[in-house]
Amino acid sequence: MGIFRRRTPDPVDKAAAKARSRGDSVYVRIIHAIPGKPDGGLAQAIMRIEAAGWKLEQQQEGMRVDLGYRQKYWTLTFRAVDTP
Numbered sequence: 001m002g003i004f005r006r007r008t009p010d011p012v013d014k015a016a017a018k019a020r021s022r023g024d025s026v027y028v029r030i031i032h033a034i035p036g037k038p039d040g041g042l043a044q045a046i047m048r049i050e051a052a053g054w055k056l057e058q059q060q061e062g063m064r065v066d067l068g069y070r071q072k073y074w075t076l077t078f079r080a081v082d083t084p
Contacts, residue, residue: 013045016052016078025080027054033072042074054078 019027029049033040046056058077063070 012051013048016049016054020053027078029076031074031076040072049078053081055081
């Protein structure tokens with residue numbers, strides 16, 4: 001990558017792809033909201049993980065307060081998609 005090239009995110013989440021190649025059947029991920037994005041970056045994170053061969057099974061939302069600052073996060077549980 002050159003010095004003046006813009007960095008683009010990979011279409012597939014690397015950690016999810018590694019868990020899938022290991023043969024895991026369940027993948028759990030905590031996504032913290034990104035300030036300035038309408039959905040906090042949740043939709044893009046889900047798309048990248050689903051591209052690695054996972055299907056969203058459960059989603060829980062939470063809020064954490066640390067030093068007076070509220071941090072929103074989601075706990076996502078994915079199940080491996082069976083490929084024929």
